[in-house]
Amino acid sequence: MSDHTPAFPAYIDSTMRATFVQCEQRFFNQYCRRLATTSTSPDLHAGGAVAAALEAARVAFYRDGVSREAARDICFAAFTKFWGDYEPPERHNKTFTNVWAALDDYASPDGKQVGYLAKYPLDTDQVQPFVGADGNPSVEFSFAIPLPFAHPVSGEPIMYVGRFDMFGVYGGGNYCVDEKTTGRGFSYNWTEQWGLRGQFLGYCWAAKQSGFRCEGAIIRGIAILKTEIKHLQAVKAIPNFMLDRWFEQLKHDVSRMLSCWERNYFSYDFAEACSSYGGCQYMQMCSAANPDIWLGDYTERMWNPLAKDPTETKDQVT
Amino acid sequence: MDTTRDPDTMTSDERIAAVNAVRIRHMQGQADPAELSFAIKLLRADRAVSASRPKAVKGAKAKVEFSLNDLLKP
Numbered sequence: 001m002s003d004h005t006p007a008f009p010a011y012i013d014s015t016m017r018a019t020f021v022q023c024e025q026r027f028f029n030q031y032c033r034r035l036a037t038t039s040t041s042p043d044l045h046a047g048g049a050v051a052a053a054l055e056a057a058r059v060a061f062y063r064d065g066v067s068r069e070a071a072r073d074i075c076f077a078a079f080t081k082f083w084g085d086y087e088p089p090e091r092h093n094k095t096f097t098n099v100w101a102a103l104d105d106y107a108s109p110d111g112k113q114v115g116y117l118a119k120y121p122l123d124t125d126q127v128q129p130f131v132g133a134d135g136n137p138s139v140e141f142s143f144a145i146p147l148p149f150a151h152p153v154s155g156e157p158i159m160y161v162g163r164f165d166m167f168g169v170y171g172g173g174n175y176c177v178d179e180k181t182t183g184r185g186f187s188y189n190w191t192e193q194w195g196l197r198g199q200f201l202g203y204c205w206a207a208k209q210s211g212f213r214c215e216g217a218i219i220r221g222i223a224i225l226k227t228e229i230k231h232l233q234a235v236k237a238i239p240n241f242m243l244d245r246w247f248e249q250l251k252h253d254v255s256r257m258l259s260c261w262e263r264n265y266f267s268y269d270f271a272e273a274c275s276s277y278g279g280c281q282y283m284q285m286c287s288a289a290n291p292d293i294w295l296g297d298y299t300e301r302m303w304n305p306l307a308k309d310p311t312e313t314k315d316q317v318t
Numbered sequence: 319m320d321t322t323r324d325p326d327t328m329t330s331d332e333r334i335a336a337v338n339a340v341r342i343r344h345m346q347g348q349a350d351p352a353e354l355s356f357a358i359k360l361l362r363a364d365r366a367v368s369a370s371r372p373k374a375v376k377g378a379k380a381k382v383e384f385s386l387n388d389l390l391k392p
Contacts, residue, residue, distance in 0.1 A: 072358070073354050076358050077344060083341075
């Protein structure tokens with residue numbers, strides 16, 4: 001039985017902050033009422049499968065010391081397990097076979113199908129995982145850092161949480177590494193869009209809060225097209241003043257979230273947020289005289305930023 | 319499953335059916351490493367065939383339309 005009783009979240013991540021800034025009402029529906037459509041997002045599913053598969057390959061290769069070929073097989077096993085029996089919508093590029101092709105340690109003779117593990121071979125990749133004092137390679141980095149705000153019900157500190165694919169060393173510096181899949185080609189300014197992205201500013205801030213030096217973020221794009229796979233890498237240096245600026249903004253936004261909660265009013269955007277990306281999933285509620293008549297169309301889904309696919313249902317969150 | 323078969327001697331349908339069988343066995347925790355490696359080979363072989371297949375769909379349609387137009391000519 002779904003429970004949509006509003007509850008202020010115990011944690012905030014970059015997606016939640018971005019949603020709140022875009023439309024407070026969407027934030028309320030998605031993260032306080034936990035309303036979600038029953039369908040699985042093909043993009044989030046593919047992204048989760050890629051993250052799970054690459055993490056398995058990196059653990060096997062860098063920590064367990066298996067061969068590159070064995071790491072590829074372990075990568076495939078993890079990928080297959082994560083993918084399960086999911087089928088994306090018809091004509092969507094991110095199918096099981098296409099996404100695996102984008103990961104495989106294989107380059108087709110015509111050079112149009114180069115998998116991630118062939119483009120960035122584990123043994124010669126210029127980005128190698130950071131190895132901590134315990135000797136373990138940082139092939140996955142999760143964090144939960146208390147913010148200077150008390151939860152309105154529990155009184156516990158609200159946490160800023162997240163996970164990224166690898167904490168890596170590149171050119172003598174430490175970088176947060178994250179892979180991004182896209183079903184379209186790369187836009188001309190693809191590499192430029194990440195410097196101001198809160199997601200990566202937050203990762204870098206979290207790495208520093210955890211006691212590490214961090215120069216910035218490396219974002220590796222994987223474009224999964226119908227007959228071709230493309231790769232593009234963006235290396236973004238993030239200076240300290242940007243982290244300070246981001247953190248001030250985060251505090252400002254969380255303060256506003258709490259204020260909305262106390263006033264019991266979350267504003268409607270009534271602009272781009274309603275129609276972008278094919279239309280907001282709550283559009284039918286926002287346009288109804290009595291929004292709650294649509295509640296039956298939604299299931300309860302707890303956003304879990306520490307999961308590889310954060311759109312897990314309530315039952316799956318542990 | 320015979321993991322020693324040459325993927326190039328199999329039809330695309332056979333390859334995909336074999337990959338799906340490995341996926342199911344793996345989800346049930348029954349696939350062995352040789353089967354997983356074989357599935358990777360099957361997927362590569364299938365991609366190679368898809369890539370080399372002539373992109374004839376649009377051309378074929380145009381050809382049919384052209385023929386029909388020819389037939390409709392007085």
